[in-house]
Every structure is written in C-alpha cells, then in structure tokens.
Amino acid sequence: MRIEDLDTPALTIDLDILEQNIRTVQESCRKHDIPLRVHTKTHKTPAIAHMQLRAGAIGIVCQKVGEAEIMVSAGIDDILIPYNIVGKQKVERLIRLCKRATLTVACDSEITALGISELAEAEGIQVRTLIELNTGGNRCGVQSPEAALELAQKITAMPGLSFQGIMTYPSREQAKPFLDKTRSLLEEAGIPVHTISGGGTGSEAVSKAIGCTEARIGSYVFEGPTRINRNNNPPNPQTCAERMIVTVVSTPTPDRIIIDGGKKTFTNDRETPYGHIVEYPEAKISAMSVEHGHVDVSNCHHTFTVGDRLSVIPQHQGMVTNLHDEVYAVRNGVVEAIWQVGGRGKVK
Amino acid sequence: MRIEDLDTPALTIDLDILEQNIRTVQESCRKHDIPLRVHTKTHKTPAIAHMQLRAGAIGIVCQKVGEAEIMVSAGIDDILIPYNIVGKQKVERLIRLCKRATLTVACDSEITALGISELAEAEGIQVRTLIELNTGGNRCGVQSPEAALELAQKITAMPGLSFQGIMTYPSREQAKPFLDKTRSLLEEAGIPVHTISGGGTGSEAVSKAIGCTEARIGSYVFEGPTRINRNNNPPNPQTCAERMIVTVVSTPTPDRIIIDGGKKTFTNDRETPYGHIVEYPEAKISAMSVEHGHVDVSNCHHTFTVGDRLSVIPQHQGMVTNLHDEVYAVRNGVVEAIWQVGGRGKVK
Numbered sequence: 001m002r003i004e005d006l007d008t009p010a011l012t013i014d015l016d017i018l019e020q021n022i023r024t025v026q027e028s029c030r031k032h033d034i035p036l037r038v039h040t041k042t043h044k045t046p047a048i049a050h051m052q053l054r055a056g057a058i059g060i061v062c063q064k065v066g067e068a069e070i071m072v073s074a075g076i077d078d079i080l081i082p083y084n085i086v087g088k089q090k091v092e093r094l095i096r097l098c099k100r101a102t103l104t105v106a107c108d109s110e111i112t113a114l115g116i117s118e119l120a121e122a123e124g125i126q127v128r129t130l131i132e133l134n135t136g137g138n139r140c141g142v143q144s145p146e147a148a149l150e151l152a153q154k155i156t157a158m159p160g161l162s163f164q165g166i167m168t169y170p171s172r173e174q175a176k177p178f179l180d181k182t183r184s185l186l187e188e189a190g191i192p193v194h195t196i197s198g199g200g201t202g203s204e205a206v207s208k209a210i211g212c213t214e215a216r217i218g219s220y221v222f223e224g225p226t227r228i229n230r231n232n233n234p235p236n237p238q239t240c241a242e243r244m245i246v247t248v249v250s251t252p253t254p255d256r257i258i259i260d261g262g263k264k265t266f267t268n269d270r271e272t273p274y275g276h277i278v279e280y281p282e283a284k285i286s287a288m289s290v291e292h293g294h295v296d297v298s299n300c301h302h303t304f305t306v307g308d309r310l311s312v313i314p315q316h317q318g319m320v321t322n323l324h325d326e327v328y329a330v331r332n333g334v335v336e337a338i339w340q341v342g343g344r345g346k347v348k
Numbered sequence: 349m350r351i352e353d354l355d356t357p358a359l360t361i362d363l364d365i366l367e368q369n370i371r372t373v374q375e376s377c378r379k380h381d382i383p384l385r386v387h388t389k390t391h392k393t394p395a396i397a398h399m400q401l402r403a404g405a406i407g408i409v410c411q412k413v414g415e416a417e418i419m420v421s422a423g424i425d426d427i428l429i430p431y432n433i434v435g436k437q438k439v440e441r442l443i444r445l446c447k448r449a450t451l452t453v454a455c456d457s458e459i460t461a462l463g464i465s466e467l468a469e470a471e472g473i474q475v476r477t478l479i480e481l482n483t484g485g486n487r488c489g490v491q492s493p494e495a496a497l498e499l500a501q502k503i504t505a506m507p508g509l510s511f512q513g514i515m516t517y518p519s520r521e522q523a524k525p526f527l528d529k530t531r532s533l534l535e536e537a538g539i540p541v542h543t544i545s546g547g548g549t550g551s552e553a554v555s556k557a558i559g560c561t562e563a564r565i566g567s568y569v570f571e572g573p574t575r576i577n578r579n580n581n582p583p584n585p586q587t588c589a590e591r592m593i594v595t596v597v598s599t600p601t602p603d604r605i606i607i608d609g610g611k612k613t614f615t616n617d618r619e620t621p622y623g624h625i626v627e628y629p630e631a632k633i634s635a636m637s638v639e640h641g642h643v644d645v646s647n648c649h650h651t652f653t654v655g656d657r658l659s660v661i662p663q664h665q666g667m668v669t670n671l672h673d674e675v676y677a678v679r680n681g682v683v684e685a686i687w688q689v690g691g692r693g694k695v696k
Contacts, residue, residue: 006437007435007437007438008435009696010696063638063639083597084597084598086595086596086597087355087356087655089353089355090355108600109598109599109654111655112597112598112654134600139598139600139637139642140597140600140606140640142600247434249431249432250432250456250460250489252456252487252488252489253491256486258432258487264667264670265695267616268616268617268667269617290389290411290667291389291411291431292487292488305459306457307435307463318638319611319612322671323693323695324693325693345672345692345693347357347609347612347613347671347672348358
C-alpha cells in the first residue's frame with residue numbers, strides 16, 4: 001500500500017524522521033548522562049513506545065491510568081504516572097496494574113496518598129510513590145521543601161506505599177535550590193531519595209544539571225529535538241514526523257480552496273494556524289469549520305483541482321494524535337505499518 | 349448506578365434537558381411549518397438520533413461518510429451528507445451505503461459529481477444529489493444561480509445521479525434572492541427542484557421564509573434552542589444538557605485547584621473559558637494543560653478538598669463529544685443509559 005492509496009484525512013508518520021528523532025534525543029541523553037523516560041502523551045501508541053524503549057529509554061510516562069492500562073497490555077513494564085490518582089474507581093484500576101507491571105505514581109497531598117495506601121494495603125502490595133514539587137510550573141505540586149518533607153514523612157508511615165523520591169515539571173535552573181533543599185531535608189530525616197524526575201522536551205541538559213536522575217521527554221518524537229514555538233514559527237519539515245494527508249474537496253473561488261479536514265481533524269485551537277501545507281507553503285490555512293479546512297490560496301501560483309491531495313504538518317502534533325484512531329507509518333511513500341493509537345481518548 | 353459512581357472525567361447528558369430541547373425545536377419547526385432534519389454532528393450518537401426521529405424529525409444529517417456508516421448500521425434510513433464526497437475509496441463507501449439506506453449527498457463541482465456518477469453507474473444505482481450554493485457562508489458552494497444551473501444541467505445528464513435540488517448554509521434572509529433565482533432558472537430549464545435544504549440552530553423561521561423545504565438543525569440538542577454566544581456568555585444551565593463530571597485532584601494553593609480534565613477532555617480552544625462550573629460559578633477555569641484543568645478559586649468562598657467532584661458545562665459542546673467514547677445519560681442523579689458515541693473520530 002502506498003500513501004496515495006489511503007483515504008483522507010489520513011494521519012501519517014514519516015518513519016525516517018521518527019527514527020531520527022528517537023535516535024537524536026536518546027543520544028543527547030546519553031551524552032548528558034541522564035536516563036530518558038519517554039512521555040507517551042504525544043503518540044499514545046504502544047508500537048512507538050516500544051521503538052523508544054528499544055533505543056534505550058528506561059521506561060515510559062503515561063498521564064492517565066487508562067493510558068497505562070493500554071501500555072501494560074502491550075507488554076510495557078516500567079511506567080510512571082506523574083498524576084494524582086484520586087477516587088476509588090481509579091485507585092482500584094491502579095492497584096490492578098501494579099500487580100502486572102512496575103508502576104510509579106506521583107502525589108502532592110496526604111488525601112491522594114491515603115486513598116492509594118488503603119487499597120494497596122488491602123491488596124497486600126506496595127505502590128511506588130513520588131512527591132510532586134511545584135518548582136515554578138504552578139500547576140500541581142507541594143509548595144516548599146518543608147511541605148515535601150512533611151508529606152514524605154506521612155507517606156513513609158503509610159502502609160502500602162513505597163516512597164521513591166520526588167518529581168517536578170518542567171525542569172529548569174531555578175528549580176535547583178528547591179530540589180536540593182528537599183533532598184537534603186529528606187536525607188537528614190532518614191528518607192532515601194532514589195528518584196528525582198524532571199521533564200520537558202529539550203530539558204536533558206538542565207535536568208542533569210539540577211540533579212535529576214531521569215528526564216521525562218515526549219514531544220520530540222513527532223516535533224523534533226527542539227520544542228516548536230507554536231505561535232510564531234512554522235514546524236520544521238526535517239524534524240516534524242506527522243503529515244496529515246488531505247484532499248481538496250472544493251475550489252469555490254480563485255482565492256479559496258477547501259480541504260477535507262477541519263477542527264475535528266486538526267484540533268480547534270484558533271490561536272495558531274492549525275497546520276502548514278508542505279507542497280505549497282504560500283497556501284495558508286486561514287480558518288477551519290468542524291469538517292472543512294479553509295485555505296487562502298491568493299498568494300499561491302498553483303491552480304488547485306478538486307481531488308488534489310496535500311500534506312499538512314499539524315501545528316499541535318500531540319493533541320492531533322488524540323483525534324485519530326490509527327496512524328499510518330510511512331517511508332518513501334510506502335505504508336510500512338498501520339498503528340492503533342491505543343491511548344487515544346483515555347481521559348480516565 | 350448513580351452519577352456519584354462514575355469514574356471521572358465523565359461526560360454526562362441530562363435527559364430532562366435533552367428531551368426538552370428535542371421537543372422545543374421540533375415543536376418550533378412544526379409551528380413554522382418546516383420539516384426538521386437533525387444534524388448529528390453535535391452528539392454523533394445513534395441513540396440520540398433515534399430520539400430525535402421519534403419526536404418527528406424527517407431524517408438526519410451526517411458530515412462524513414464514516415458517521416453515516418454508523419447511523420445506517422444503527423437502523424437509520426434517511427441521511428443527508430452535505431459534503432463533497434471526493435476520492436475513490438470514499439465514493440465506494442458511499443455507494444455501498446446507498447444500497448442500504450436513503451442517502452443524499454451535496455456537491456459543488458462537476459469533478460465531485462462525475463466521481464460519484466461513474467461508480468454509481470457501474471453499480472447500477474442512482475445517488476440522490478443536491479447542489480451546494482454559497483449564499484454568503486463563504487465555505488464551499490457554487491457562487492451564482494447561473495453556475496448552479498450549469499452544474500445542474502451537467503448532473504441531470506450524468507448517469508447514476510438523481511438530481512434532487514439545492515442546499516445552503518447558513519440560512520439567512522440575504523440568501524433569498526440567490527435561492528429564488530436558482531430555483532426559477534432550474535425550473536425554466538425543466539429541472540424540478542424537490543429539495544431546498546437550509547440550516548443552522550435557531551434558523552427554522554428564516555429557513556421557511558426563504559423558501560426552504562427542510563431545516564438542518566443540530567447544536568440545539570445539547571446547547572438549547574438558542575445558539576450560545578461562546579465568546580461572551582456562560583451557557584444556560586436550564587438548556588445546556590452536557591455536564592462533565594470532574595474530580596479535584598490537587599489543592600496546591602489557596603487560590604488554585606486542579607481538576608482532572610484538561611484540553612484532552614474539554615478541547616483545546618484557548619479563546620474561550622473551556623467550561624463553567626455549575627456548583628461554584630465564581631470558581632473560574634483559568635487555563636488548561638492537556639490533562640489538568642486550572643481553576644482560579646480566589647473569588648470563591650468555598651474551601652475545596654482533594655476528591656471533591658464538580659459539574660462543568662463545556663463551552664464547546666459538540667466538539668467535546670468528539671473526544672469521548674461514551675456519554676452517560678442521567679436523570680435526577682441516576683444513570684439511565686450509557687451510550688456509545690458511535691460517530692466519534694470518524695474523520696473520513
């Protein structure tokens with residue numbers, strides 16, 4: 001099967017670029033002497049996670065229990081969920097998973113820890129636990145090294161939990177005093193810190209510099225080693241692995257064509273240009289309805305015909321993956337594999 | 349099962365509100381003497397389409413062949429696809445569907461019509477065809493009544509196509525001269541116009557006034573009879589049927605809580621407030637990461653605890669449905685049905 005045989009819109013992954021991205025970031029982590037734990041949020045696809053592990057990653061990251069269930073059932077063993085798992089239904093699922101794979105979870109409150117501890121104790125298992133620190137990301141996380149110590153002391157006293165260390169996001173230099181202080185407080189209190197987990201695409205050097213024992217990196221797999229500045233720059237076709245193949249379905253006026261992918265195909269973020277047309281960069285995606293992409297071709301000398309096919313690099317590569325059930329892995333125009341996006345839509 | 353038993357995030361539909369919306373708009377169409385053809389883009393759910401048909405709708409609308417496949421396999425017979433079906437793979441699927449249900453498609457070019465005609469003739473069937481007019485929506489559509497006549501003459505001469513009439517979107521008063529002129533040109537040329545299809549939530553009166561034979565209306569089913577002004581007004585809890593049940597997973601600072609739904613749960617449209625918290629309207633969803641919802645509670649007197657559950661009315665009710673595999677139909681706190689969102693993700 002060739003790329004021309006795919007019905008559209010078709011989400012394709014260029015295998016040469018994908019493999020190059022996996023190699024480049026793995027090599028960079030080796031060079032910086034920091035283990036790579038790949039974040040699967042970008043691809044949600046077990047086949048790609050296995051490629052990353054074969055290249056040398058020490059494990060993966062899933063943001064939701066439902067994603068971890070998919071990855072465990074695809075044979076992946078070492079998974080970090082850097083997310084507070086709250087609520088009996090979800091904790092029960094987490095405990096089941098912990099019996100089948102090496103799971104680690106993060107938490108930032110006694111309530112979250114207690115909820116996991118109670119069910120883990122009842123099942124006679126130990127759940128590996130990190131404390132999330134807010135080192136400036138201002139999302140979740142305890143607010144100070146002292147608060148981290150207090151929570152760590154509670155966790156180490158809880159049955160069913162195995163305290164492993166700390167995590168933060170994103171890794172940055174300003175986080176070092178917070179991390180250093182937390183580690184020394186914990187060690188002074190006799191609580192060993194096995195893991196200090198940092199993260200962010202392009203953060204391997206800084207993660208190492210601030211003392212992390214692993215770097216959680218994800219977006220690179222599709223976007224390339226350097227984070228895209230989504231608001232200002234078009235994606236780089238040399239390092240961006242995703243191409244949405246679309247068909248021109250209408251050429252209503254000389255300055256407008258309509259493609260068969262809209263917000264449901266490309267996400268509905270209206271702040272950015274949705275995507276970039278590889279073959280005709282001067283044709284600009286100007287607006288999207290749910291199922292129609294509006295393309296301004298007034299600066300494009302090509303005359304488009306209904307039925308023409310175009311390759312679009314989506315602007316939001318990770319979010320786009322979540323809209324599609326499968327991706328087509330392509331090399332030199334040939335479809336080498338069709339991969340299920342197993343983690344798609346796993347909101348729970 | 350009660351709503352409290354659902355793991356979160358859980359996309360729920362309030363059945364009382366859903367039934368009220370279905371009744372209200374059906375009754376309004378009766379009053380305005382215009383048949384209602386419900387657009388299923390908002391719910392993508394066969395169970396809801398059947399409720400709308402039982403209430404009196406004459407048929408449904410699907411935007412993609414993949415959605416129509418789901419609806420036909422759920423026993424629905426009369427479907428309009430107001431979309432140019434282009435490409436051999438997709439036309440073959442359309443032709444297969446035409447053998448199992450009453451399908452009508454729109455087109456705006458000779459190329460689209462020819463692609464369908466060739467395969468329909470080979471299979472010995474007639475595909476019911478409308479011409480899409482651009483009466484100001486500036487998306488697809490022929491640009492003038494004369495262009496519509498020219499295309500209609502070509503279509504009526506093509507084997508395998510059964511010309512039915514014309515369609516436009518959205519219905520508005522300014523469209524009347526275009527529609528009137530097209531109809532009279534076609535009738536003068538001896539081409540009968542059986543169908544004039546208009547559309548848009550809240551457009552039943554104007555659709556009738558400009559001469560339409562049916563109104564395609566969709567968003568009302570979740571949003572209520574009046575279109576939400578997404579940028580300025582919070583949704584009306586009396587007429588909005590969707591509630592996303594979420595859990596507070598972190599209370600990191602006195603002015604911020606984090607809920608377990610982010611862009612992957614609520615869409616990633618950053619222009620609008622994502623959603624409105626029913627129980628505490630003064631708690632504002634201020635930002636979203638992919639899996640985290642950031643809520644500013646600085647103006648809220650309630651003290652939140654990890655594990656609290658909240659009901660959020662999503663701002664983009666139709667786009668949100670596309671992110672979830674199932675919806676929970678709830679009345680007075682009891683889950684009466686779990687519906688598969690069968691049309692979710694059908695981009696093709």
